[in-house]
Structure formats: C-alpha cells, structure tokens
Amino acid sequence: MTKPIKQVHLAAHFPGVNNTTVWSDPAGGSHIAFESFEHFARTAERGKFDFLFLAEGLRLREQGGKIYDLDVVGRPDTFTVLAAIAAVTEHLGVTGTINSTFNEPYEVARQFASLDWLSDGRAAWNVVTSWDAFTGENFRRGGYLPQDQRYERARTFLQTAIELWDSWRGDEIVADQETGRFLSTPAPGSFAHRDAHFDIAGQFDVPRSPQGRPVIFQAGDSDEGRDFAAAQADAIFTGHSQLEDGQAFYTDVKNRLAKYGRTRDQLLILPAATFVLGDTDAEAAEIAHEVRLAQVSPATAVAFLEQLWNTDLSGFDPDGPLPSFDPVVSDVDGLISKGRASARHFAKDPIGLANQWREIAAAKNLSAREVIVEVTGRQSFIGSADTIATAINHHVQEDASDGFILVPHITPAGLDPFVDTVVPLLQERGVFRTEYEGRTLRENLGLAAPVRGAR
Numbered sequence: 001m002t003k004p005i006k007q008v009h010l011a012a013h014f015p016g017v018n019n020t021t022v023w024s025d026p027a028g029g030s031h032i033a034f035e036s037f038e039h040f041a042r043t044a045e046r047g048k049f050d051f052l053f054l055a056e057g058l059r060l061r062e063q064g065g066k067i068y069d070l071d072v073v074g075r076p077d078t079f080t081v082l083a084a085i086a087a088v089t090e091h092l093g094v095t096g097t098i099n100s101t102f103n104e105p106y107e108v109a110r111q112f113a114s115l116d117w118l119s120d121g122r123a124a125w126n127v128v129t130s131w132d133a134f135t136g137e138n139f140r141r142g143g144y145l146p147q148d149q150r151y152e153r154a155r156t157f158l159q160t161a162i163e164l165w166d167s168w169r170g171d172e173i174v175a176d177q178e179t180g181r182f183l184s185t186p187a188p189g190s191f192a193h194r195d196a197h198f199d200i201a202g203q204f205d206v207p208r209s210p211q212g213r214p215v216i217f218q219a220g221d222s223d224e225g226r227d228f229a230a231a232q233a234d235a236i237f238t239g240h241s242q243l244e245d246g247q248a249f250y251t252d253v254k255n256r257l258a259k260y261g262r263t264r265d266q267l268l269i270l271p272a273a274t275f276v277l278g279d280t281d282a283e284a285a286e287i288a289h290e291v292r293l294a295q296v297s298p299a300t301a302v303a304f305l306e307q308l309w310n311t312d313l314s315g316f317d318p319d320g321p322l323p324s325f326d327p328v329v330s331d332v333d334g335l336i337s338k339g340r341a342s343a344r345h346f347a348k349d350p351i352g353l354a355n356q357w358r359e360i361a362a363a364k365n366l367s368a369r370e371v372i373v374e375v376t377g378r379q380s381f382i383g384s385a386d387t388i389a390t391a392i393n394h395h396v397q398e399d400a401s402d403g404f405i406l407v408p409h410i411t412p413a414g415l416d417p418f419v420d421t422v423v424p425l426l427q428e429r430g431v432f433r434t435e436y437e438g439r440t441l442r443e444n445l446g447l448a449a450p451v452r453g454a455r
C-alpha cells in the first residue's frame, strides 16, 4: 500500500529576541512596535500559514551579573499582542506560550476563551512549565517547583482549564427579545474543582467559545513532557528539526499516543526551523555564513564561551583559540548566566563538551568564535527556494515532522521571501493549501473538534 501524501503545516514564530535574531541588519525593525507584529502576521496570512506563534520570556536574562541587553525589547505580553493581531487578520491562528507554573487556571482559561471569541476560533495555547527558579522569583516564593511537580501541576492545570471551558454547553444564551429571557439555564458555567494544586469553585464567566477550547500545544522535551503531550496536547513545538533526529522524536512521541487511547493523527509534531534563502544554493550558503557571523558577534561568542566555561572571560579574544583551561564545574545553577537555555544545555557535561569543541577547532582550524558559529544555532534549511521546498516536503513525507514553525532572522520582513518563493512551490507540488480549508484554527490543522467533557 502506498503511503498517503501528507499536507505540510507552516507557522510563523515572531522572533522576539533570541540568539538567531540579527537586530543589527539595516532591514531589522522593532521587536515590540505593533507595526512589526502586523507586518509579520499579514505576511504569514498572505502565505496561508496555519498560525503565528509567540514564545514567552518572563524575566530579563543575566550574564555575569548584567542583564542581557537584547531581552529588553523582545517579548511584550502575549495576550495583548495576540488580541491585536487577531484584529488585523482573518484566518491566521494565534498561538501563545503561557506557563502553568506561575499562573492560575481560572485566569488563563478566561484569557484563552476571550482570545478565541475575539479571533472567532483561532486561539491556541502552548502550555509550558517554564525554565527555572530564577525566572520564577518574579512570581512565587522559592521561584519554582521540582520537575515532577511542575508536570503534575501542568496536567492538573490543563485539566482544570478544560473543566472551566466545558462548564458552558454553548446553548445557554437565548437572548430572546420577545420573551425577555436571556439565559436558558439559571447557573451556566458552574464549576467545582479540588485537587492537590487547586481548590476552586464558582461560575466561569466566558461563554463557550467558537472552538470550545483553544488548540493545545506542549513544548517540554523530557520523558514527562513527551507523555504530557501524548496524553493531552493537539500539537508539539519542538527543537528537533534535523531529519534523523526529527524522525526519532516523531516516532517516540507518536508511539506514546496509544497508551492514552489516542490515534497518531491526533497530535501534530511541529519543530522550530530557521532558513536562509538565495537565488542559488551557493548564494544561500554564502548568505548563511554571513548571517551566522552576524548572529555570533565577538561579544556574543564570548558570552557563549562564558556559559560553557562558567567563568568570567572579559578581555578574552574570541578570534584566538578556545580557552586552554577546562570549564569550571559547579553545582550552583547559573553561576555565570541566569535564565538562559543554552547555559543549562552546556552544563550537562561541560568538560566533555569543551573537549568536543576543541576537536572541532583542531580538525577545521577554527578560532573560538568560529567554533561557536559552528556549534550553536545552525540554520535548518539553506538553499534556493526549490531546494528548501524540496527539503521541507521531504522532512514531512519522511515523518520527521508534520510541518514547521519558521523563525526568520530578520524582524519583521524576514518571512516575506519565503512566502513569495517557497510557498508557491509547495502549492504547485500539491502539499500546501492554496486557500484556508476551515474557519477555525483547529479545522485548518485538520484536528477533530473536542468532545465536551472528554480528556
């Protein structure tokens, strides 16, 4: 039996400020002004993308006791931005990352139900448990929860939110002007929920929204995170964007669905991906190299080195060799860097990783900065429009993903060339929509409507 051809899903991650963003390019604009969000959203909708995606950062990251300056202009409040985007788009889904560790279910359920109403059925929630105690100091005593408790809270948080959304059937408001009867039932939205984390009761005050519930995303990568997604999410946002790594992740997560009584088409796998386009593959490779150098300025290179070496390297020359001494190993979380994902990643086996970097430097005769260019944040897709369209489709048909959440390096116009040149090729090949299929985000993602009371 031949395998059916899958449709590619595409989404647009507003870059905010992260280590892939090239803010110094003359084409770069504001990461906070509404015109940037509007341009980005309109481009994504012109390209018939499924949704726009916002990550969440709740505290300015620090390194060596100084705030990471780019963070200052990166991530305004999610709901405010998504509501404004919903007003200037018609079909594009609006996906917000909101954590379950520092919030309360009533408030988050209310915000998403409201966003679903304002966007007429286009809201999605990326449920994250968030990064660390440093971030959490803004919110809660002690800043954080141990990982197993974070996921336990996430599961029960989402369950509680579902109970709140499902507290309305959808037919309670009759608003009969002749009889003067507004409600068909005396107490719509009644709920009572009690567990180890939440003990709440009352009336949910937003009537059932067009999608019933927002589409649910999950982003954690651990065993618990993957199980949480398999049990409760409609889609996963992941970093596994390379072919073989993506296939392994895809198989692992899809295989977990059966134990929760779910089928493989009930969970979409959507990795984040970057791209560099050129007229030819050779030109794209050249541009990609320039982009990497812009992404890893000398100061950025030193910052990365400090994260792995876990020590102050001010004055270090990144255009010379890697430090000759070994990284400082410490049990203290974030000695040099606070709130940064790469620092945590580097901390797993710092000496082993430094040795790997040294091997790369020796084999290719690279300076410290060139090693950082090599080992951090590689672009996922580099080439002509034809090469990139072929590669994206290949990943999807070979079950490395169900599509991609694209993160351009230029804000806000970095998506335009992709929409103008790659999207038409995917459409010609019959693997990407030419018109939105449905009204709601859930319909466009090909997901079944939720059954009220289930899950």
Ligand SMILES: Cc1cc2nc3c(=O)[nH]c(=O)nc-3n(C[C@H](O)[C@H](O)[C@H](O)COP(=O)(O)O)c2cc1C
Pocket: 054, 055, 056, 057, 097, 099, 127, 128, 129, 130, 131, 219, 220, 221, 222, 223, 224, 225, 226, 237, 238, 239
């Ligand atoms: C691809 C990806 C994206 C994430 N995005 C965010 C984010 O925007 N904001 C946030 O607070 N946490 C984010 N997280 C962190 C997760 O919420 C989670 O706290 C973290 O990955 C640790 O959980 P884990 O051990 O299951 O991976 C992200 C994680 C992954 C893997």
